[in-house]
Amino acid sequence: MLTYIKNISSLCTLNKGNAFYRRGLEMQNVDEIRNAAIIFDTNILFVGTTQEANAYIEKNQIKDIKVIDAAGKTIIPGFCDSHSHIVFAGNRSEEFARRLRGATYKEIAEEGGGILTTMRATRQSTVDELVEYGKKLALSALRNGTTSLEIKSGYSLTVDGELNQLRAIKKLKEILPLNIKSTFLGAHDFPPEYKNNREKYVELIINEMLPKIAEENLADYCDAFIDEGYYTIEEAEKIFTAAKKYNIKIRTHSDEMANVEAAGFSADIGAASADHLLFISDKSIEKIAKSSTVATMMPTTAYFIRMPYAPARKIIDNGCITALASDCNPGSSFTENMQLVLSLAVINMKMTAEEALTAATINGAKAMDLSEKTGSLMVGKQADFIIADIDRYTDLFYHFGINHVDEVWIKGKCAAKNNTDFNF
Ligand code: NIG
Numbered sequence: 001m002l003t004y005i006k007n008i009s010s011l012c013t014l015n016k017g018n019a020f021y022r023r024g025l026e027m028q029n030v031d032e033i034r035n036a037a038i039i040f041d042t043n044i045l046f047v048g049t050t051q052e053a054n055a056y057i058e059k060n061q062i063k064d065i066k067v068i069d070a071a072g073k074t075i076i077p078g079f080c081d082s083h084s085h086i087v088f089a090g091n092r093s094e095e096f097a098r099r100l101r102g103a104t105y106k107e108i109a110e111e112g113g114g115i116l117t118t119m120r121a122t123r124q125s126t127v128d129e130l131v132e133y134g135k136k137l138a139l140s141a142l143r144n145g146t147t148s149l150e151i152k153s154g155y156s157l158t159v160d161g162e163l164n165q166l167r168a169i170k171k172l173k174e175i176l177p178l179n180i181k182s183t184f185l186g187a188h189d190f191p192p193e194y195k196n197n198r199e200k201y202v203e204l205i206i207n208e209m210l211p212k213i214a215e216e217n218l219a220d221y222c223d224a225f226i227d228e229g230y231y232t233i234e235e236a237e238k239i240f241t242a243a244k245k246y247n248i249k250i251r252t253h254s255d256e257m258a259n260v261e262a263a264g265f266s267a268d269i270g271a272a273s274a275d276h277l278l279f280i281s282d283k284s285i286e287k288i289a290k291s292s293t294v295a296t297m298m299p300t301t302a303y304f305i306r307m308p309y310a311p312a313r314k315i316i317d318n319g320c321i322t323a324l325a326s327d328c329n330p331g332s333s334f335t336e337n338m339q340l341v342l343s344l345a346v347i348n349m350k351m352t353a354e355e356a357l358t359a360a361t362i363n364g365a366k367a368m369d370l371s372e373k374t375g376s377l378m379v380g381k382q383a384d385f386i387i388a389d390i391d392r393y394t395d396l397f398y399h400f401g402i403n404h405v406d407e408v409w410i411k412g413k414c415a416a417k418n419n420t421d422f423n424f
């Protein structure tokens with residue numbers, strides 16, 4: 001049966017212009033319709049004003065239709081969070097407390113903590129346990145408005161462990177309503193066993209991990225943490241060349257701790273996205289701007305590890321396709337809430353509300369190669385959207401620090417309903 005949501009106070013379609021992504025100034029317009037309506041089954045059949053929708057229903061003699069009145073509410077596309085590490089085990093709140101007492105993220109990592117702390121816990125977990133932990137965070141992301149989500153491995157750094165993390169992600173794809181993409185991040189760090197033999201670990205990734213991952217069809221993307229103290233461009237290039245042979249696409253962690261020109265390299269090799277970019281150089285910005293690689297920024301990471309924010313203004317003003325994501329992980333950004341990501345983006349990275357919304361929806365979808373299906377409310381795309389209890393989309397940013405999401409719909413079905421208080 002069709003569903004018709006009418007009298008929507010504010011609906012942002014993100015429809016005009018390029019259907020699949022926006023660059024630079026194009027990110028200034030979210031194509032808002034007031035007193036709007038949307039009609040859909042799994043996919044969107046109509047979007048416009050309520051008046052136009054009534055005419056559409058009459059003209060097409062539609063009888064069997066469920067009507068929902070959304071007066072006073074706002075509808076926006078569901079958030080497309082293109083960078084997360086939500087499948088892991090363990091807890092690093094002790095390390096976090098140490099950071100609050102003055103230790104830095106880098107110091108903890110150099111002592112063998114950080115990613116390696118999570119690695120030790122993840123290695124000891126079964127696939128079922130990893131599914132259980134990941135599911136909890138994915139559902140929390142959903143309740144906060146996320147409808148599409150990328151999830152990475154990278155916390156086991158052994159052949160079996162990486163495969164298990166990816167199997168857990170595959171299971172999440174099957175059991176959850178969200179649109180999920182999986183990424184193999186065997187090159188997240190060097191495991192202690194290979195600390196003094198980096199080359200051997202790169203060989204293990206290429207000769208053992210990738211073939212098995214390809215055989216079980218476990219990864220949409222291959223990622224590497226290209227940064228000072230982590231993977232070099234040369235090491236990443238070897239891994240990516242191998243991944244491409246299996247038709248696994250590329251995305252990168254680039255220039256998060258220092259500039260190593262990883263973002264420019266990502267554009268050169270045709271990566272779907274280059275992520276983090278805290279220390280991106282002007283040269284790399286120029287390369288990304290000329291490419292279709294998405295520049296993805298994660299302000300919650302800079303916030304959580306007290307680092308400078310990525311230069312969003314420069315990145316957008318130079319014409320890059322720009323996305324926002326959560327980077328949800330147990331060490332550098334433990335939040336799955338995209339509304340918080342948006343809040344930090346507009347206040348601390350000086351993005352406009354329209355740019356932030358574009359970056360978290362259509363451009364996030366583009367970063368996951370999902371923008372033909374989702375990311376904007378366009379006729380023919382999936383009905384993936386948020387009903388927010390606000391009068392206009394700008395209230396999402398204005399009234400901050402709370403969950404504005406009433407309902408989340410994916411492929412035309414209500415997947416989450418919040419605000420279940422008891423009618424006080
Ligand atoms: O995206 N940069 C590398 N990986 C994560 C951090 C992972 C961790 O601390 O567990 C990130 O920031």
Ligand code: FE
Pocket residue numbers: 083085253327329
């Ligand atoms: Fe990350």
